[in-house]
Amino acid sequence: MDVFVLNMLNGVSFGFILFLLASGFSLIFGVMGILNLSHGALYMVGAYVGWTIAVKYGLNFLFAALMGGLAAGLISLAMERGFFSHLYKQLNEQVLLTFGFIYILTNISMWVWGPIFKAPFTAPFLSGSFNFMDWSYPKARVATILIGLILAIGLWWLQDKTRVGAIVRAGMDDKEMTMALGVNLGLVSTALFFVGSFIAGFAGVIGANLLGVNLGLGMDVLLLALAVVIIGGVGSIQGALLGSMVIGIIDAFGKALFPELAMFTIYLVMIIILLVRPSGLLGRRV
Amino acid sequence: MKTASPKSIRQLWQGQLVPFVPYIAITVIFIILPPLLPSYLQSIMAKILIFSIFAMSLDLLMGYTGLISLGHAAYFGMGGYTIGILMTRYGINSFWIGAPCGILMATLVAAVFGIIALRVSGIYFLLVTFALGQLLFSVAVKWYSVSGGEFGLGGILRPALGIPWFSWNATSFYYFVFLAFAICFFLLYRLVKSPFGHALQGIREGEVRMRVLGYNVWLYKYVTFIVAGAFAGTAGVFFAYHNGIMVPSHLGVITSGLVMLMVILGGLGTLYGPIIGVAVIIIMEFYAGIFAPERWPLILGVTFVVAIMCARAGIGVYLSVFWKRASLIWKQ
Numbered sequence: 201m202d203v204f205v206l207n208m209l210n211g212v213s214f215g216f217i218l219f220l221l222a223s224g225f226s227l228i229f230g231v232m233g234i235l236n237l238s239h240g241a242l243y244m245v246g247a248y249v250g251w252t253i254a255v256k257y258g259l260n261f262l263f264a265a266l267m268g269g270l271a272a273g274l275i276s277l278a279m280e281r282g283f284f285s286h287l288y289k290q291l292n293e294q295v296l297l298t299f300g301f302i303y304i305l306t307n308i309s310m311w312v313w314g315p316i317f318k319a320p321f322t323a324p325f326l327s328g329s330f331n332f333m334d335w336s337y338p339k340a341r342v343a344t345i346l347i348g349l350i351l352a353i354g355l356w357w358l359q360d361k362t363r364v365g366a367i368v369r370a371g372m373d374d375k376e377m378t379m380a381l382g383v384n385l386g387l388v389s390t391a392l393f394f395v396g397s398f399i400a401g402f403a404g405v406i407g408a409n410l411l412g413v414n415l416g417l418g419m420d421v422l423l424l425a426l427a428v429v430i431i432g433g434v435g436s437i438q439g440a441l442l443g444s445m446v447i448g449i450i451d452a453f454g455k456a457l458f459p460e461l462a463m464f465t466i467y468l469v470m471i472i473i474l475l476v477r478p479s480g481l482l483g484r485r486v
Numbered sequence: 487m488k489t490a491s492p493k494s495i496r497q498l499w500q501g502q503l504v505p506f507v508p509y510i511a512i513t514v515i516f517i518i519l520p521p522l523l524p525s526y527l528q529s530i531m532a533k534i535l536i537f538s539i540f541a542m543s544l545d546l547l548m549g550y551t552g553l554i555s556l557g558h559a560a561y562f563g564m565g566g567y568t569i570g571i572l573m574t575r576y577g578i579n580s581f582w583i584g585a586p587c588g589i590l591m592a593t594l595v596a597a598v599f600g601i602i603a604l605r606v607s608g609i610y611f612l613l614v615t616f617a618l619g620q621l622l623f624s625v626a627v628k629w630y631s632v633s634g635g636e637f638g639l640g641g642i643l644r645p646a647l648g649i650p651w652f653s654w655n656a657t658s659f660y661y662f663v664f665l666a667f668a669i670c671f672f673l674l675y676r677l678v679k680s681p682f683g684h685a686l687q688g689i690r691e692g693e694v695r696m697r698v699l700g701y702n703v704w705l706y707k708y709v710t711f712i713v714a715g716a717f718a719g720t721a722g723v724f725f726a727y728h729n730g731i732m733v734p735s736h737l738g739v740i741t742s743g744l745v746m747l748m749v750i751l752g753g754l755g756t757l758y759g760p761i762i763g764v765a766v767i768i769i770m771e772f773y774a775g776i777f778a779p780e781r782w783p784l785i786l787g788v789t790f791v792v793a794i795m796c797a798r799a800g801i802g803v804y805l806s807v808f809w810k811r812a813s814l815i816w817k818q
Binding site for chain 1: 556612613617620624628746747750780784788790791798
């Protein structure tokens with residue numbers, strides 16, 4: 201199989217995992233102004249919950265992915281209702297709070313699931329690979345691309361074509377005005393927070409086949425999500441998609457061509473984007 | 487000239503000296519008490535002073551200028567790693583070469599990172615400083631031949647001061663650190679009380695207004711960023727001597743988050759606040775290390791949440807308000 205196509209496909213499948221992670225991160229940031237640093241930790245909790253259901257109890261993989269998402273969503277809901285709603289309009293405090301939650305979630309995960317990392321896993325029907333003439337490619341990665349694509353289209357449709365999406369976009373541009381028009385922005389924000397975190401937890405289980413499950417995951421994927429948001433720009437599905445594809449493809453080619461530089465290539469691109477275009481490629485504003 | 491009657495001495499005591507009681511207490515705790523303590527407590531107190539320098543430098547950014555950096559450990563670690571590299575790779579043991587090199591390297595890194603990070607403002611600044619800190623962290627993990635990789639750079643000794651009769655023990659190292667702390671505190675105190683420091687607070691309160699008044703806001707922020715980096719580097723230098731080993735996490739978000747918690751817990755926008763925050767966290771860390779080392783991150787996270795939800799002004803500020811009230815009651 202052509203090495204270029206292989207790297208490209210690897211990059212795209214990794215990119216879609218990043219997209220699932222970063223879309224929620226970016227939308228929550230755009231609408232609520234909360235830079236949820238524990239977004240990566242929610243991804244990790246989702247992955248652990250999915251591991252418990254799919255590997256430990258051997259239940260259905262899709263069910264595991266949905267439960268992983270639900271766990272992350274419920275935790276984020278508790279965070280939002282219990283803490284963020286008491287810090288109305290204090291954005292810095294909210295961000296610092298989410299940083300504290302990284303420690304809490306990571307340590308509780310270590311308590312529950314132990315310090316040893318879990319091997320990558322996927323659904324039984326997705327193990328193995330597609331063989332097409334002399335080409336072969338893992339089924340799980342193809343499935344990742346498909347799921348990512350469906351969710352990307354769904355989220356884009358939701359944000360650009362529906363009433364909820366219009367409220368979300370209006371909320372990003374002018375919060376007071378939107379609320380003055382009688383829109384219950386608080387409810388929409390809370391729902392968005394839940395949905396964004398749900399997708400992160402879901403991505404944790406889907407991505408477990410690429411990244412495995414371990415305690416460092418929360419911080420690792422958070423950094424990738426930050427890079428996606430910096431490159432793509434905040435608050436739009438298209439930006440998150442572009443950013444994740446850029447990061448995913450750079451990561452795949454970087455690992456193949458300059459393995460010793462690893463994360464370095466991503467940082468380099470990020471710094472260049474920051475210097476040239478601080479609001480990101482498709483950003484709304486800084 | 488009137489001679490002081492007993493009554494006026496009493497008034498003097500109440501009127502003039504009472505506000506100084508905390509300072510006297512601090513002097514006793516930090517100068518007179520340490521030699522009487524067991525050496526592990528002297529070591530903890532030295533660590534408190536080192537992290538106080540570090541926390542004050544972050545407070546210059548966060549509390550005074552309003553720039554929330556989640557990558558401040560980059561300069562701290564850079565100072566420490568420079569010491570470690572000079573000592574283990576080149577055998578340079580002298581304090582008079584090592585310390586200036588360490589501080590200079592931290593300052594240079596801050597000067598470069600500052601240009602990148604100050605392209606953006608607000609919460610993006612936090613994001614970018616975080617990413618830049620992790621950049622250095624990943625360099626330290628990967629560049630095995632220089633940094634020792636993820637196992638770190640061990641075997642850092644106490645520095646040679648070039649004084650023939652001098653020898654290191656816990657007490658002399660404590661006073662060495664105390665001297666550095668006193669110098670840093672004095673310099674930072676003069677800085678925040680200077681017109682420059684007031685301009686920084688003006689930028690924190692209203693950046694646009696300061697710009698309209700003709701201040702070059704970007705330059706003020708940039709200079710502050712570099713100065714804060716230099717002081718963090720200073721703390722890193724002493725930390726390397728104290729700790730004996732530098733590991734990549736001393737550059738990364740773990741340390742940046744820890745020092746940020748110290749500053750928030752103690753009180754933003756004051757110089758004494760971060761010191762109290764540092765003391766609280768390091769003493770907690772010490773006891774957590776004895777009773778529940780596994781749960782320390784959880785304790786830290788909960789402290790973070792509690793500090794932000796319940797004690798937003800910071801313990802240091804509460805203490806000073808409490809003291810002012812107490813001394814008022816005393817006067818009556």
